[in-house]
Amino acid sequence: MLTKGYMQVYTGDGKGKTTAALGLALRALCAGGRVYFGQFMKGQDYSELKAVRHFDNLTWAQFGDPSFVRGKPSKGDVARAKRGLSQAEEALASGRYDVVILDEANTAVYCGLLSSEEVLGAVSRRCEKTEVVLTGRGAPAEITEAADLVTEMREVKHYYKAGVDARVGIEK
Numbered sequence: 001m002l003t004k005g006y007m008q009v010y011t012g013d014g015k016g017k018t019t020a021a022l023g024l025a026l027r028a029l030c031a032g033g034r035v036y037f038g039q040f041m042k043g044q045d046y047s048e049l050k051a052v053r054h055f056d057n058l059t060w061a062q063f064g065d066p067s068f069v070r071g072k073p074s075k076g077d078v079a080r081a082k083r084g085l086s087q088a089e090e091a092l093a094s095g096r097y098d099v100v101i102l103d104e105a106n107t108a109v110y111c112g113l114l115s116s117e118e119v120l121g122a123v124s125r126r127c128e129k130t131e132v133v134l135t136g137r138g139a140p141a142e143i144t145e146a147a148d149l150v151t152e153m154r155e156v157k158h159y160y161k162a163g164v165d166a167r168v169g170i171e172k
Helices: 017-030 047-053 075-094 105-110 116-124 141-146
Strands: 007-011 035-040 058-063 099-103 131-135 149-152
Touching (some): 017 035, 017 099, 035 105, 047 058, 075 099, 105 116, 116 131, 116 141
Parallel strands (some): 007 131, 035 099
């Protein structure tokens, strides 16, 4: 599908990082591309997990518990993230995927589950035709500097502050 893959980063405190990555995945899938979508720090049941029922060219993996990491990560949180990065590195280097999305990879670095060096090492060993997307708040400078495209989502206004919980089909 692609002759050269680039590295994209979606970061910032605003809503829409995972949503943007899902949109890119949908576009690639509908163009006949193969997509690997790995979610760090997530083990919850999100609506998008059902996409694998509809696309044979989509591989999905989650590397977290049903509860998001709060405070200091446990040894289990770190182990899950490291196993996830190992699986993602295999997907990146394999040449089987046109797009590899590492959802919440930036947050995993920010929370101390992974280091920037580990993530960038995996990304650097990717097949040259593989596009890679790293999402999550708090993308470190090393990652944004290495990226070819960086988009920062900035919250201007959010209905969460009015007490609206995450809604099925919109936020989850």
